[in-house]
Every structure is written in C-alpha cells, then in structure tokens.
Amino acid sequence: MSKYQALKQECYEANMQLNELNLVVYTFGNVSAVDRENGVFAIKPSGVPYEELKAEDIVIVDFDNNIIEGDKRPSSDTKTHAYLYKHWPNIGGIAHTHATYSVAWAQAQRDIPIFGTTHADHLTADIPCAAPMADHLIEGNYEHNTGIQILDCFKEKNLSYEEVEMVLLGNHGPFAWGKNAAKAVYNSKVLEVCAEMAYLTLQINPAAPRLKDSLIKKHYDRKHGKDAYYGQ
Amino acid sequence: MSKYQALKQECYEANMQLNELNLVVYTFGNVSAVDRENGVFAIKPSGVPYEELKAEDIVIVDFDNNIIEGDKRPSSDTKTHAYLYKHWPNIGGIAHTHATYSVAWAQAQRDIPIFGTTHADHLTADIPCAAPMADHLIEGNYEHNTGIQILDCFKEKNLSYEEVEMVLLGNHGPFAWGKNAAKAVYNSKVLEVCAEMAYLTLQINPAAPRLKDSLIKKHYDRKHGKDAYYGQ
Amino acid sequence: MSKYQALKQECYEANMQLNELNLVVYTFGNVSAVDRENGVFAIKPSGVPYEELKAEDIVIVDFDNNIIEGDKRPSSDTKTHAYLYKHWPNIGGIAHTHATYSVAWAQAQRDIPIFGTTHADHLTADIPCAAPMADHLIEGNYEHNTGIQILDCFKEKNLSYEEVEMVLLGNHGPFAWGKNAAKAVYNSKVLEVCAEMAYLTLQINPAAPRLKDSLIKKHYDRKHGKDAYYGQ
Amino acid sequence: MSKYQALKQECYEANMQLNELNLVVYTFGNVSAVDRENGVFAIKPSGVPYEELKAEDIVIVDFDNNIIEGDKRPSSDTKTHAYLYKHWPNIGGIAHTHATYSVAWAQAQRDIPIFGTTHADHLTADIPCAAPMADHLIEGNYEHNTGIQILDCFKEKNLSYEEVEMVLLGNHGPFAWGKNAAKAVYNSKVLEVCAEMAYLTLQINPAAPRLKDSLIKKHYDRKHGKDAYYGQ
Numbered sequence: 001m002s003k004y005q006a007l008k009q010e011c012y013e014a015n016m017q018l019n020e021l022n023l024v025v026y027t028f029g030n031v032s033a034v035d036r037e038n039g040v041f042a043i044k045p046s047g048v049p050y051e052e053l054k055a056e057d058i059v060i061v062d063f064d065n066n067i068i069e070g071d072k073r074p075s076s077d078t079k080t081h082a083y084l085y086k087h088w089p090n091i092g093g094i095a096h097t098h099a100t101y102s103v104a105w106a107q108a109q110r111d112i113p114i115f116g117t118t119h120a121d122h123l124t125a126d127i128p129c130a131a132p133m134a135d136h137l138i139e140g141n142y143e144h145n146t147g148i149q150i151l152d153c154f155k156e157k158n159l160s161y162e163e164v165e166m167v168l169l170g171n172h173g174p175f176a177w178g179k180n181a182a183k184a185v186y187n188s189k190v191l192e193v194c195a196e197m198a199y200l201t202l203q204i205n206p207a208a209p210r211l212k213d214s215l216i217k218k219h220y221d222r223k224h225g226k227d228a229y230y231g232q
Numbered sequence: 233m234s235k236y237q238a239l240k241q242e243c244y245e246a247n248m249q250l251n252e253l254n255l256v257v258y259t260f261g262n263v264s265a266v267d268r269e270n271g272v273f274a275i276k277p278s279g280v281p282y283e284e285l286k287a288e289d290i291v292i293v294d295f296d297n298n299i300i301e302g303d304k305r306p307s308s309d310t311k312t313h314a315y316l317y318k319h320w321p322n323i324g325g326i327a328h329t330h331a332t333y334s335v336a337w338a339q340a341q342r343d344i345p346i347f348g349t350t351h352a353d354h355l356t357a358d359i360p361c362a363a364p365m366a367d368h369l370i371e372g373n374y375e376h377n378t379g380i381q382i383l384d385c386f387k388e389k390n391l392s393y394e395e396v397e398m399v400l401l402g403n404h405g406p407f408a409w410g411k412n413a414a415k416a417v418y419n420s421k422v423l424e425v426c427a428e429m430a431y432l433t434l435q436i437n438p439a440a441p442r443l444k445d446s447l448i449k450k451h452y453d454r455k456h457g458k459d460a461y462y463g464q
Numbered sequence: 465m466s467k468y469q470a471l472k473q474e475c476y477e478a479n480m481q482l483n484e485l486n487l488v489v490y491t492f493g494n495v496s497a498v499d500r501e502n503g504v505f506a507i508k509p510s511g512v513p514y515e516e517l518k519a520e521d522i523v524i525v526d527f528d529n530n531i532i533e534g535d536k537r538p539s540s541d542t543k544t545h546a547y548l549y550k551h552w553p554n555i556g557g558i559a560h561t562h563a564t565y566s567v568a569w570a571q572a573q574r575d576i577p578i579f580g581t582t583h584a585d586h587l588t589a590d591i592p593c594a595a596p597m598a599d600h601l602i603e604g605n606y607e608h609n610t611g612i613q614i615l616d617c618f619k620e621k622n623l624s625y626e627e628v629e630m631v632l633l634g635n636h637g638p639f640a641w642g643k644n645a646a647k648a649v650y651n652s653k654v655l656e657v658c659a660e661m662a663y664l665t666l667q668i669n670p671a672a673p674r675l676k677d678s679l680i681k682k683h684y685d686r687k688h689g690k691d692a693y694y695g696q
Numbered sequence: 697m698s699k700y701q702a703l704k705q706e707c708y709e710a711n712m713q714l715n716e717l718n719l720v721v722y723t724f725g726n727v728s729a730v731d732r733e734n735g736v737f738a739i740k741p742s743g744v745p746y747e748e749l750k751a752e753d754i755v756i757v758d759f760d761n762n763i764i765e766g767d768k769r770p771s772s773d774t775k776t777h778a779y780l781y782k783h784w785p786n787i788g789g790i791a792h793t794h795a796t797y798s799v800a801w802a803q804a805q806r807d808i809p810i811f812g813t814t815h816a817d818h819l820t821a822d823i824p825c826a827a828p829m830a831d832h833l834i835e836g837n838y839e840h841n842t843g844i845q846i847l848d849c850f851k852e853k854n855l856s857y858e859e860v861e862m863v864l865l866g867n868h869g870p871f872a873w874g875k876n877a878a879k880a881v882y883n884s885k886v887l888e889v890c891a892e893m894a895y896l897t898l899q900i901n902p903a904a905p906r907l908k909d910s911l912i913k914k915h916y917d918r919k920h921g922k923d924a925y926y927g928q
Contacts, residue, residue, distance in 0.1 A: 025889055026882070028814065047927030076918060076926045098814045100889075104896030107811040108904050115339040117404045118260065118330045135910040142914055171907050172813045186258070193257060193332075199900060200336030204431060208340050211403050214367040218374055222308060230308045231279030347571040349636045350492065350562045418490070425489055425564075432568030436663060440572050443635050446599040450606055454540060462540045463511030579803040581868045582724065582794045650722070657721055657796075664800030668895060672804050675867050678831040682838055686772060694772045695743030 004042060004060050004069060007035050010093075011042035012055040014181035018097060019050040021189050029097040030075040033181035034085050036092075039063055041085055045072035076143065083147025084177065088161045093181030095188045101195035102174040102188075105129065109170045112194060114211050115201045119194045120219035121230075122165075126210075127191060128157050129168040150175065163224075166191045236274060236292050236301060239267050242325075243274035244287040246413035250329060251282040253421050260330040262307040265413035266317050268324075271295055273317055277304035308375065315379025316409065320393045325413030327420045333427035334406040334420075337361065341402045344423075344430045346443050351426045352451035353462075354397075358442075359423060360389050361400040382407065395456075398423045466533060468506060468524050471499050474557075475506035476519040478645035482561060483514040485653050492562040494539040497645035498549050500556075503527055505549055509536035540607065547611025548641065552625045557645030559652045565659035566638040566652075569593065573634045576655075576662045578675050583658045584683035585694075586629075590674075591655060592621050593632040614639065627688075630655045700738060700756050700765060703731050706789075707738035708751040710877035714793060715746040717885050724794040726771040729877035730781050732788075735759055737781055741768035772839065779843025780873065784857045789877030791884045797891035798870040798884075801825065805866045808890060810907050811897045815890045816915035817926075818861075822906075823887060824853050825864040846871065859920075862887045 002008065011033040018024045018031060027050070032043035042058045059070035063086045065079055075081070081094050105112050105127075112127035114120060119127075130153035132138075137145040150167055154160075165187045166176040176187035201208045223230040234240065243265040250256045250263060259282070264275035274290045291302035295318045297311055307313070313326050337344050337359075344359035346352060351359075362385035364370075369377040382399055386392075397419045398408040408419035433440045455462040466472065475497040482488045482495060491514075496507035506522045523534035527550045529543055539545070545558050569576050569591075576591035578584060583591075594617035596602075601609040614631055618624075629651045630640040640651035665672045687694040698704065707729040714720045714727060723746070728739035738754045755766035759782045761775055771777070777790050801808050801823075808823035810816060815823075826849035828834075833841040846863055850856075861883045862872040872883035897904045919926040 025885065028817075045928065046925075073925070073928055098889075100892060101896065103812060103814060103893050104900055107893060107897040108901035110901055115403065116335060118335060121260075132908060132911060135908070138910040138914050142918075171811065171911060189257065193330075196332060197335050197339060199896065200333065200431065201339040203435065203899065204336055205340035205342055212364060212367070214370040215364060215403060218370050222374075229278075229305070232277065232304055347635065348567060350567060353492075421489065425562075428564060429567050429571060432565065432663065433571040435667065436568055437572035437574055444596060444599070444602075446602040447596060447635060450602050454606075461510075461537070464509065464537055579867065580799060582799060585724075653721065657794075660796060661799050661803060664797065664895065665803040667899065668800055669804035669806055676828060676831070678834040679828060679867060682834050686838075693742075693769070696741065696769055 002060075002069060004035065004040070007033055007040075007042045007060070008055050008058040010181050011044070011058045012053065014093065014095070014185050015044050015053060016050065017182065017185045018095065018188070021185070023097045023099045023185075023188055023192060024050070025098075029095070030077055031093065031095040031181050031185060032075075032081045033093045034091070036089075040068050041081060043074045043078055043081060045070070046075050048072070077146075079141070079143035080146040080150075080175070083144055084150065084175075087147070087151055088177070090162055090179075091177045092179045093184035094175065094177045095181070095184035096173065096175050097188050097192075098173045099188065099192040099195075101199055102168060102192050104199065105195050106168040106173050107171055112168070112198045114216060115198050115208055116211055117215060117219045118197060120211055120216045121223050122187070122190050122194075123163055124216050124220045125157075125159055125164050127166055127168060127194065128153055128159060128164065129170055132170040234301060236267065236272070239265055239274045239292070240287050240290040242413050243276070243290045244285065246325065246327070246417050247276050247285060248282065249414065249417045250327065250420070253417070255329045255331045255417075255420055255424060256282070257330075261328055262309055263325065263327040263413050263417060264307075264313045265325045266323070268321075272300050273313060275306045275310055275313060277302070278307050280304070309378075311373070311375035312378040312382075312407070315376055316382065316407075319379070319383055320409070322394055323409045324411045325416035326407065326409045327413070327416040328405070328407050329420050329424075330405045331420065331424040331427075333431055334400060334424050335404075336431065337427050338400040338405050339403055344400070344427055346448060347430050347433045347440055348443055349447060349451045350429060352443055352448045353455050354419070354422050354426075355395055356448050356452045357389075357391055357396050359398055359400060359426065360385055360391060360396065361402055364402040466524075468499065468504070468533060471497055471504075471506045471524070472519050472522040474645050475508070475522045476517065478557060478559070478649050479508050479517060480514065481646065481649045482559065482652070485649065487561045487563045487649075487652055487656060488514070489562075493560055494541055495557065495559040495645050495649060496539075496545045497557045498555070500553075504532050505545060507538045507542055507545060509534070510539050512536070541610075543605070543607035544610045544614075544639070547608055548614065548639075551611070551615055552641070554626055554643075555641045556643045557648035558639065558641045559645070559648040560637070560639050561652050561656075562637045563652065563656040563659075565663055566632060566656050567636075568663065569659050570632040570637050571635055576632070576659055578680060579662050579665045579672055580675055581679060581683045582661060584675055584680045585687050586651070586654050586658075586684075587627055588680050588684045589621075589623055589628050591630055591632060591658065592617055592623060592628065593634055596634040698765060700731065700736070703729055703736075703738045703756070704751050704754040706877050707740070707754045708749065710789060710791070710881050711740050711749060712746065713878065713881045714791065714884070717881070719793045719795045719881075719884055719888060720746070721794075725792055726773055727789065727791040727877050727881060728771075728777045729789045730787070732785075736764050737777060739770045739774055739777060741766070742771050744768070773842075775837070775839035776842045776846075776871070779840055780846065780871075783843070783847055784873070786858055786875075787873045788875045789880035790871065790873045791877070791880040792869070792871050793884050793888075794869045795884065795888040795891075797895055798864060798888050799868075800895065801891050802864040802869050803867055808864070808894045810912060811894050811904055812907055813911060813915045814893060816907055816912045817919050818883070818886050818890075818916075819859055820912050820916045821853075821855055821860050823862055823864060823890065824849055824855060824860065825866055828866040
C-alpha cells in the first residue's frame with residue numbers, strides 16, 4: 001500500500017466536495033493536498049470526470065513537477081499548484097474551479113468589492129483579480145507563470161496569502177487555498193457566494209458603498225482575531 | 233432528561249429547516265426558540281455545521297446571555313436574539329441567515345419595496361433595511377447593539393414588530409421572527425422570495441410602481457385581518 | 465365513495481405537479497379541475513401545505529361558489545376559478561402560482577414580448593399583463609372581480625382564451641388554463657420558462673426585436689395548426 | 697432484433713443526458729446519433745416526454761428524411777439534422793435544446809463573445825448566432841432551410857464545423873454537434889455554461905474585453921493542439 005494513501009484520500013474527498021457544492025461541471029476544476037514532510041502533493045488526474053474518479057487515480061507530484069506516484073497524468077494546472085506550495089509554506093491545500101459567478105468577475109477583470117459581513121467574516125480585503133499575463137509568459141511556461149502572476153498580484157496589492165485565501169485570475173477563474181484541501185474547497189465556495197452576492201448588490205444599487213472599516217474589523221476579528229468568539 | 237428537551241427539539245428542527253430551504257450555506261445562520269415561562273431561549277451552537285448538528289447540541293440561554301444549559305458556546309449572534317426577546321414580548325422564535333437575495337438588498341442598503349401581493353400577503357410595509365451602526369457601537373457590545381439598532385429602525389419608521397416580522401441589517405443580512413421558531417424560518421423564506429422578486433422586477437422595469445394601497449390592504453386583510461378567509 | 469373521486473385525484477395530482485416543477489413555495493398556488501357535466505370543479509383547500517395535502521382534502525365547488533363536497537375551506541382564489549369556468553366553456557383546468565419570473569413581469573406591469581420560438585410554440589401573442597383593478601373593485605368582491613378583470617383584458621387586447629392560455633395579473637401573478645388541470649400546470653411552467661428567457665434577453669439586448677411574424681406562424685402552426693406535424 | 701439496436705441505445709442515452717443536465721424542460725429538445733456506414737441516423741421521436749422515452753421509441757431515418765425503422769414520428773427538427781449530417785461528413789451526433797441562457801443569447805440575436813478560458817478550452821471563436829431566415833425560407837421547407845442557414849452562417853463567418861461545434865439560431869435556440877451523440881450533448885452543456893458566464897460578465901462589466909489571442913491559443917491548444925497535454 002502506498003505511503004501516500006491518506007493524502008490521496010484527502011485529495012479525493014476534497015475533489016468530490018467540489019462537485020457536491022456545485023462548483024464544477026464536467027472536469028473543470030481540481031484540488032490538491034500537500035504533504036510538507038515529504039515535499040509532495042496529491043492532485044486530481046487531468047480530465048477525469050468526477051463520476052469516474054477514484055482515490056487510487058490521484059497523482060503524487062513533487063514541487064518540481066516530477067510524478068512520484070500514479071499511473072495517470074496529473075491536472076494540467078499542476079505547475080501552478082507546485083509553485084504556490086513552494087512559495088507559500090503555510091498552505092496545505094489548493095482548489096481551482098470554473099464556478100459561475102467567480103468566473104464572471106474574473107472575465108469582467110474586476111476585484112470583488114467587500115460589500116458585507118459574509119465577505120468580512122473571511123477576509124478584510126476585496127477579493128483580488130490578477131491581470132491577464134503578458135503574451136510571452138502565456139506562450140512560455142504558462143502554468144508555472146500563472147503561479148508567478150498570483151504572487152506578483154499579492155505583492156503589488158500588499159496582501160497576505162494567510163489572510164486572503166483566494167484570488168481570481170483575469171479571464172480565467174478562481175484559485176483558493178487553506179490549511180488543508182477541505183479548507184481550500186470551503187474557500188472556493190465562500191468566494192462563489194461572495195461573488196454572487198456582490199453581483200446582485202451592484203445590480204440593485206450600482207453605487208453600493210464598500211463595507212465600513214469598523215464592520216470589516218469587527219467581523220473578521222470575531223472569527224479570526226486573538227479574541228475570536230465564533231465557533232467551538 | 234432536560235426540562236428544555238422540547239424547546240431544544242423545536243429549535244433543532246427549525247435550524248434544519250433553514251438548510252432544507254436553501255437559506256444557508258455552511259454555518260451562516262441560526263435560529264432560536266423562546267420559553268417565556270422560564271425566561272430562556274434555545275439557540276444553535278456557534279459554528280456547528282448543519283450536517284453534524286444534533287438536538288442535544290442546542291444551548292439554553294437566558295435574556296441576560298447567561299448559559300443555562302449546554303456544553304457548547306452559543307451562536308455569536310446570541311446577544312441580538314436576547315435583546316429582541318427581552319423587548320418584544322410577543323415573539324417566540326428568531327432566525328438569522330445570509331440568504332443570497334436578502335443579503336444583496338442589505339448590501340445595497342435599500343428597503344425592499346412592496347411590489348406585489350406575495351409581499352402584501354405577509355406585511356403592508358416595505359421590508360426595512362436598518363442603517364449600519366455608528367463605529368463606537370460596532371466597536372463596543374456589537375451584537376447587543378445590533379438589537380438596539382433593529383428597535384431604533386422600527387421606532388424611526390414607525391413599524392410594529394407584530395406586523396413586520398423581518399428586517400435587513402445594512403451590509404449584513406436578514407433577521408426574521410414570529411410566534412415560534414418555525415414561523416421565524418417561514419418569514420426568512422418569505423423575505424428571500426420577496427427579495428428575489430423585487431430584484432427581478434426592478435431589472436425588468438426600473439420604474440415599477442409600489443403596490444397600490446387598496447391591494448396591500450386587501451391581501452393583508454384576507455390573511456391577517458379580522459375577517460380573514462385564508463387558510464383553514 | 466364520492467362520485468367526484470376521479471376529479472379530486474386529477475386535481476390533487478396537478479397540484480402536486482406545481483410543487484415538483486418548482487412553481488410554488490409553501491401554499492402560494494392552487495390548481496382546479498372541472499367536471500362540466502355536473503357543473504362543478506375540484507380545487508385545492510386554502511393554505512394547506514403541499515407536503516400535507518391529500519386527495520380527500522380537495523374541495524368540490526359549483527360555479528356559484530357553493531361548496532358541494534369537502535370538509536375544508538376552498539382556495540381563497542376560488543371565485544376567480546369559478547368565474548373563468550363559467551365564462552370560458554372550453555377550459556378544463558386552471559392553475560395559479562406565484563412563480564418567480566412570472567411574478568416579476570406582473571410586478572413590472574409589462575406584457576412578456578414574444579421573443580422566440582419557445583414562446584411561439586405555444587401562443588402567437590405577447591403574454592398579456594392585466595392592469596391592476598380599480599380600487600372599488602378590489603374593495604368589493606375581489607376574487608370574483610379578478611375574473612372579470614381577466615376577461616376584460618382579453619376583450620380589450622382581442623385575444624382568444626383558447627389560443628392564449630395564460631395571463632399575468634398586474635402586481636399579483638400568473639393564471640394559466642387548458643383542456644385539463646395537467647395542461648393548466650404545463651402552461652404555468654411554459655409561462656415561467658418564457659418569462660425567464662424574456663428577462664434574460666432584455667438584459668443582454670435591451671433592443672431585442674419581437675419575433676418576426678413568419679416565424680411566429682410557422683412555429684405555432686407546426687404544433688397547433690391544421691397541418692401540425694409535432695408530436696405523435 | 698434491430699441491426700440499429702446499439703445506435704438507438706446511444707441516441708436514447710444521449711437524450712436522457714439532456715434531461716439530467718437541466719438542458720431541457722418537457723419535450724423541448726432532441727438528440728440524434730449517426731451510423732455513417734449505413735447512411736442513417738437515430739433520433740428522438742417528436743413530443744415524447746423524457747420520463748416516458750424508451751430506447752425502442754427511437755426512430756431511424758436516412759439523410760433524405762425517409763423513416764427506415766420505428767413506429768413513431770421522428771422529431772420535427774429531423775430535416776435539420778439530416779441536412780447537417782449530409783454536408784458535414786465528420787460529425788457523429790447532433791443535439792438541439794431550448795436551454796435558458798443559450799436561448800436568451802439567440803433571442804438577443806448576438807454572438808456570444810469569447811470572454812474567458814472556459815470558452816477557449818473548447819473553441820477559439822465567438823459562438824456564432826445565425827440570423828433569422830428570410831420569410832420565404834421559413835414558409836417553405838423550414839427545417840431543411842434551417843440546415844442551410846447554419847451552413848451559410850459558417851461560410852459567411854469563415855468558421856470550421858470541426859472546431860466550432862455549436863451555433864445559435866437567431867430567435868430560436870442552440871444546435872451543437874460532435875464526434876458522437878454524447879459529445880453533442882457535452883457541447884450543448886458547454887454552450888449553456890459559456891452563455892451564462894458571458895451574460896454575467898457583461899452585467900458586471902459592460903465593457904469587458906474579449907479574451908486576448910495568446911490566451912485563446914494557449915487554452916485551445918493545450919486541449920486540442922498537436923502537443924495537447926490535457927486529459928489522459
């Protein structure tokens with residue numbers, strides 16, 4: 001039995017969650033889970049429908065994109081996952097989807113404004129939308145450069161990946177991450193929910209104001225601050 | 233066995249209804265049920281997913297926010313519930329959600345206009361949206377002050393909590409209440425339905441007129457007036 | 465056993481269909497089925513939730529609104545059904561809902577333009593929206609007068625109830641009818657589908673043109689004309 | 697047993713998929729599957745509800761619209777299918793639906809702009825919307841002329857049916873095709889997904905730019921190019 005059995009299982013279950021949460025159609029998404037000790041991550045195989053996916057299909061890859069275990073080709077987005085794991089030491093899982101409202105904002109090339117407490121319960125910034133890459137980066141090592149693009153976006157906007165656990169790639173779609181694969185999926189769903197609510201908010205009131213700072217701080221801190229009192 | 237077993241069960245079932253009616257994702261909502269005789273209410277524990285929630289997890293709290301029974305921490309919104317129960321003697325249940333269309337109107341900081349009979353079957357006023365609180369109230373006893381904010385809104389707009397059983401908190405989301413927890417959930421759903429219909433109405437006709445007074449009166453009275461003839 | 469058992473069963477099944485087709489929440493809708501020979505119709509009892517509804521709960525009423533059989537109070541909209549049955553001899557069933565998109569157009573007080581073949585497969589006219597009634601008619605015999613309002617609307621717009629089997633009541637919602645109760649429910653769903661498509665069409669292109677006459681005629685006739693070749 | 701048993705089964709399953717993917721209500725859609733060797737195709741019978749459809753109901757027709765096998769009347773759109781099979785030798789299946797967002801764009805008479813990678817993963821062009829036909833073509837051999845209209849649209853826009861496997865018929869709805877019936881259904885779903893995303897994109901940003909050429913090429917090629925690395 002593989003030493004990565006538990007990692008594959010975690011990755012498999014998180015991928016299946018994507019499907020149950022209506023965040024994907026067909027094969028338009030993938031989740032990975034990392035094993036920091038062994039310097040590898042488990043990721044969905046490319047193009048395998050969720051109805052057919054099995055835990056043993058999950059591929060084990062290292063941070064330099066070498067396949068360590070598995071018969072199948074890993075997700076075409078594997079290099080983006082690897083780049084993020086390599087540069088962000090405190091994340092344990094990554095999810096990528098083509099969820100409808102998230103993609104719509106990405107295609108609109110707009111950050112999702114923080115309009116309410118649903119958003120502020122999870123992060124204090126607008127959800128960033130990274131600009132589409134320069135042509136030579138797209139034509140080059142595309143998926144690797146996608147990772148660079150995400151980090152550049154966070155640097156430019158002065159965001160912390162530990163607080164802002166999600167990003168939109170302009171004209172493409174969302175990536176989300178977290179302490180493990182399940183949390184990455186959770187953040188993908190939160191992003192989709194905030195994307196839909198923000199869309200509707202602007203339809204009802206195009207001049208809707210950003211949430212005021214005191215409410216952002218209050219809601220974020222009661223869930224994530226040092227005196228947090230949300231949850232058990 | 234706890235003397236509050238039946239109350240916990242009522243509260244548990246109403247919370248599970250929120251989930252079945254698609255009014256919540258994850259843990260973004262809570263319902264409480266009051267026991268006026270004993271001066272306590274039952275409320276969902278904080279941050280517990282609906283799939284895992286059990287009747288015995290429900291927490292019993294008094295109107296001064298003391299935990300009377302239960303191993304878990306109650307909902308982070310408990311003080312808002314307590315405040316409403318204390319000041320509105322004729323309500324038996326309260327529900328709070330982050331339902332999509334209700335939140336969108338709250339984020340747009342707009343009252344939901346009474347556009348049709350679906351709305352007038354339940355209340356004769358626009359669904360009020362309370363303004364976001366002043367900063368010092370947010371930074372202070374936030375959830376308690378949220379209760380004050382709701383009562384101030386009703387006073388200012390001259391509304392009766394016995395007729396208008398729902399409110400939007402600006403930039404946050406809806407609270408609804410009623411004679412018991414099930415009715416509070418029902419009103420949460422009615423609010424969400426009216427919120428979606430009003431949104432679509434304005435998209436189709438930005439100049440859509442408010443429902444005329446005679447129709448408001450007719451529909452409200454046939455369900456709630458002294459000569460009501462709706463229902464059994 | 466009641467001589468109206470089969471009629472009650474037809475009515476019951478059609479009401480349950482409303483629910484399965486997502487055309488109602490809670491008790492916001494009702495369907496009736498007529499027995500022309502005996503001059504009565506079967507209709508949903510008022511305010512009974514669909515989960516609890518049973519065939520024996522269905523009420524039998526004559527065209528003058530007398531209860532012929534049944535322990536329960538009939539739908540509060542019964543007089544509208546009676547009026548339509550009395551004046552439109554060739555209909556066998558009527559359905560009333562508060563379906564989301566249909567209500568949105570009713571609240572916007574706009575006819576639904578015939579934009580495509582989905583619409584023309586069923587009728588050749590815009591789906592009419594009857595104006596809200598005058599105050600004295602609302603304050604008077606409201607549900608009876610609602611029937612008058614529908615007939616007046618058809619007269620004014622020169623429409624045939626045998627071709628146009630649906631109407632919106634301004635600020636209220638849709639009524640649909642047909643040769644039997646199942647067909648009335650079918651038409652309620654068709655109306656909702658056309659309402660959603662027309663809404664989206666105008667969002668994408670506010671200047672979207674009405675379907676051209678030759679296509680209206682072609683699609684309507686291939687399903688309903690004397691040389692119809694649709695179906696078995 | 698019919699020599700077309702396997703073909704009927706393929707056609708039946710693809711039709712049922714339409715239903716499961718929420719691309720049809722009632723009978724508003726049809727799928728066919730071709731047998732090139734025998735010069736025939738299997739198609740859904742006209743007006744048969746999906747709940748009642750059985751594999752043996754599927755009708756076998758040749759490219760000149762003669763019924764080769766089957767007791768039922770074939771889909772009223774059969775001549776359009778026949779025309780496409782006759783002129784496009786490399787397709788194996790065709791699907792027609794009245795899916796909501798696809799129809800909305802067709803009714804708006806607009807091509808669906810290529811806004812993102814979800815779209816570019818499948819085709820490099822805007823999804824074309826064929827203009828409604830001239831009156832004399834509608835009044836003539838309508839369904840046959842619909843096939844001509846589609847081919848004329850592709851010729852005029854200089855599109856390849858092997859790359860662009862979908863089209864909107866102005867004021868009507870979508871047709872999609874592919875190497876087999878299942879792929880035609882898949883393309884119908886992809887079209888619907890892209891139609892919804894493009895709609896939302898324009899609502900959020902009416903000036904949203906078309907996807908840049910380098911990204912179109914990159915995403916299409918990684919799935920369909922000679923060095924494709926997507927899938928197994």
